[in-house]
Amino acid sequence: MDNIAITQAPSLRERVRQILLAQIMSGELMPGEVYSVGQFAAMLKVSPTPIREAVLDLARSNYLEIHKNVGFSIPEVTPEELEELHKIRMLLEVPATVEAGMLMDQGHIKHLTAIAEATVEAAHSSDVVAYIDVDRRFHSTFLEPLRMPHLSELIINYKDRARLRGLRAKLGSREIVAAATQHLELVTAASRRDENALKRIITDHIESTRSRWQGA
Numbered sequence: 001m002d003n004i005a006i007t008q009a010p011s012l013r014e015r016v017r018q019i020l021l022a023q024i025m026s027g028e029l030m031p032g033e034v035y036s037v038g039q040f041a042a043m044l045k046v047s048p049t050p051i052r053e054a055v056l057d058l059a060r061s062n063y064l065e066i067h068k069n070v071g072f073s074i075p076e077v078t079p080e081e082l083e084e085l086h087k088i089r090m091l092l093e094v095p096a097t098v099e100a101g102m103l104m105d106q107g108h109i110k111h112l113t114a115i116a117e118a119t120v121e122a123a124h125s126s127d128v129v130a131y132i133d134v135d136r137r138f139h140s141t142f143l144e145p146l147r148m149p150h151l152s153e154l155i156i157n158y159k160d161r162a163r164l165r166g167l168r169a170k171l172g173s174r175e176i177v178a179a180a181t182q183h184l185e186l187v188t189a190a191s192r193r194d195e196n197a198l199k200r201i202i203t204d205h206i207e208s209t210r211s212r213w214q215g216a
Contacts, residue, residue, distance in 0.1 A: 012046060012050045013053045013054055016040075016050045016051055017057055017058065018057060018132075018133050020040070020054055021079070021160065022128050022132040025160055025167070026060070026128050026132070026167035026168055030074065031076040033146050034070055034071045035071050035073065036070070037051045048160045055072050057211045058210060060070070061163075062075070070178040085162050086206065086209075088158050089158050089162070092151070092158070093159070093202065096143055096155060097149075097202040099146060100142055101142070101193075101195075102190070102193055102195060104191075106191075107146060109142065109187055111193050112142060112187045112190070113187050115134060115138045115183075116180075116186070117184070119180040119183045120180045120181055120183070121199065122135075122171075123171060124172055125172070126172065128167055128168040128171060131171060135162070137181075141158060143155065157208075162210070173206070178208070182204065182205045186205075189209055
């Protein structure tokens, strides 16, 4: 794990949560290993309190398991579970993304364009925390026109569970930049009310995630 110093953040707890989630999703926190709150407090140069709060928050969403008086660990995700997650995403995320795209107004499209551009910029960087954060923000914002927050939360949760092992090393690669560029393509399709294009792009986007974890 790299040393990451936190200097300023609107919410320290949220920033710690972003870092932990990014390390879970990228496979940098390994299943089967127990990590301590003190270990992360030292690494992030913060007090144990925001670490505990972030760990509790992530445990409630089943991203990690707490071992009382010891620390926490990351649940193993088997290939069979990953395949099931992929099928669930195809069932939920594809139609939801298409419907949201068809409901979008120009103001929302402009806002999404800025987030999509930030995703491409992050894909060219080596900042895995920034990339995962802006990627999650794009997809959750894209779904906002549905006005179905429970569905959006469910979709993002299943998306998060599709681990992207070795993501830090892949940032800047053609495949990661291409995946980020699909965000811009989704926005363009939404602006044109192109239902077929929306379905094709989000399907390809989800399939590319599957290909990455199969090749990890």
